[in-house]
Amino acid sequence: MTEHTAQLFAITTGSPEPIYRQLIEQVKRLAAAGVLAPGDTLPSVRDVAGALAVNPMTVSKAYNLLEMDGALERIRGQGMQVAQRKAGGRREREALLRPALERAAREARQLELDDHTILELFKQVLKEAK
Amino acid sequence: MTEHTAQLFAITTGSPEPIYRQLIEQVKRLAAAGVLAPGDTLPSVRDVAGALAVNPMTVSKAYNLLEMDGALERIRGQGMQVAQRKAGGRREREALLRPALERAAREARQLELDDHTILELFKQVLKEAK
Amino acid sequence: MTEHTAQLFAITTGSPEPIYRQLIEQVKRLAAAGVLAPGDTLPSVRDVAGALAVNPMTVSKAYNLLEMDGALERIRGQGMQVAQRKAGGRREREALLRPALERAAREARQLELDDHTILELFKQVLKEAK
Amino acid sequence: MTEHTAQLFAITTGSPEPIYRQLIEQVKRLAAAGVLAPGDTLPSVRDVAGALAVNPMTVSKAYNLLEMDGALERIRGQGMQVAQRKAGGRREREALLRPALERAAREARQLELDDHTILELFKQVLKEAK
DNA sequence: GTGGTCTAGACCACC
DNA sequence: GTGGTCTAGACCACA
Numbered sequence A, B, C, D: 001m002t003e004h005t006a007q008l009f010a011i012t013t014g015s016p017e018p019i020y021r022q023l024i025e026q027v028k029r030l031a032a033a034g035v036l037a038p039g040d041t042l043p044s045v046r047d048v049a050g051a052l053a054v055n056p057m058t059v060s061k062a063y064n065l066l067e068m069d070g071a072l073e074r075i076r077g078q079g080m081q082v083a084q085r086k087a088g089g090r091r092e093r094e095a096l097l098r099p100a101l102e103r104a105a106r107e108a109r110q111l112e113l114d115d116h117t118i119l120e121l122f123k124q125v126l127k128e129a130k
Numbered sequence E: 001g002t003g004g005t006c007t008a009g010a011c012c013a014c015c
Numbered sequence F: 001g002t003g004g005t006c007t008a009g010a011c012c013a014c015a
Helices: A002-008 A019-033 A045-052 A056-069 A090-110 A115-128 B002-008 B019-033 B045-052 B056-069 B090-110 B115-128 C002-008 C019-033 C045-052 C056-069 C090-110 C115-128 D002-008 D019-033 D045-052 D056-069 D090-110 D115-128
Strands: A072-075 A079-082 B072-075 B079-082 C072-075 C079-082 D072-075 D079-082
Touching (some): A019 A056, A019 A090, A045 A056, A056 A079, A090 A115, A115 B090, A115 B115, B045 B056, B090 B115, C019 C056, C019 C090, C045 C056, C090 C115, C090 D019, C090 D090, C115 D090, C115 D115, D056 D072, D056 D079
Antiparallel strands (some): D072 D079
16 A cells, blocks of 8 residues: 555655645545545555655645545544545536646746747647656 | 836735745746846835835845846845846746646646646636736 | 754854854855764754844844755754755865965965965964864 | 056955955055055046946045055045055065965864865965966 | 744945 | 845744
């Protein structure tokens, strides 16, 4: 499971974005994409913490916030499961992506780049991330 | 000058991104876009602080870091100027935009959206930001 | 720890060199000399501030700049560590010393002192500083 | 005279050391070395300011402080002259050099370099500055 | 516990 | 006029 965990989550310690938040958003995206299906059990706090070499409290905080958010459900004695109710349609996935696109668009505008250039650059970046 | 300042910079106090950092990135983008040309004098720390209703030290910190970065030059007793050396070609502007695009691409991949959907969504966001 | 801190850093409040800069250069030299080894945790901002009787922000500024410089690494919630990457060989230490020597050489030239006199004087000063 | 001035003084605008202080110390060293002999007339404030592209008030401040220090004398209607009383023996020149050497020695000690290494490096630097 | 940010206000140095 | 530094003290985010 530990090995699986290491593949599932990836964090950047140097980033200004806090670790717990990186975890939260990854779980949300993976759930929306269906990689984490409703009913799936998540790796334990201890496993994730060990695999990522972070403080267990950090992982716990992420799980707690995800539970409050309704994305996860705590099953007594069995850890956390992906909530049933989450369907994750295309609409929702697009909504999750929007903020990042909006930020990019805002910055592109301030840089006074034309739409063609922006889109070409994005296509290239997308290809690299394949 | 105050009016000019208010037009030049805009901050979001509620944002998690610190004010000084918002200022830094705006100056960089404006310089790269040519709105701030090499040799231009920036509004004084006090003017910006007054116009944005923030503490002068906050603005000073931004200017200071921009100087270290090489984007600005301090002219003793005369304020800050946009550095001469910055050409700000298309290459540089694209480089400044890349991180935001890469983030969007990474998130899109985790959401398992196909390229066509992603690009259409981006085009729409770009149009809204026009 | 406080006692350790007091030994580690020493500042001169009367000096024209700002406190935060005195701290920066001391950390750099101590790291280059190996007194501060890679991975060592530095005393906390509050401890240093308390021991030197300066404002925490002053110490924080020094640590912050050292982090940007790559000399220190911030471990979230655990303070600052001496960066791993710094080897600090003789080469680097000599490079850190060079500016001071160049300044002395430049001034000596303007004073039109001959090399022998300069070197003898330097030897004497070195002995006094032993 | 302007050309002569440009050769006589040299400033570094990027340096943290204020311009007026750079000028003061250069005059002192040049006077101690005999390059500026007692009775010599210094280039006018206007000439120096023009040649170095600095504010005339900055040059004026340097000259004023040098006059207060006794290094220069103001001759009505004729500008500043190097003071008569200054002899500038070897002792004095060494005293002027000492601070720079002491600083270098202090830094060298903190870098834990051995005397041989330090002296060899200094010899090399001296040769380069010839 | 850690560092980061910001404020309000003072004082200084430089030009 | 300009920016730089420092203080005292508050509040926040992270681990």
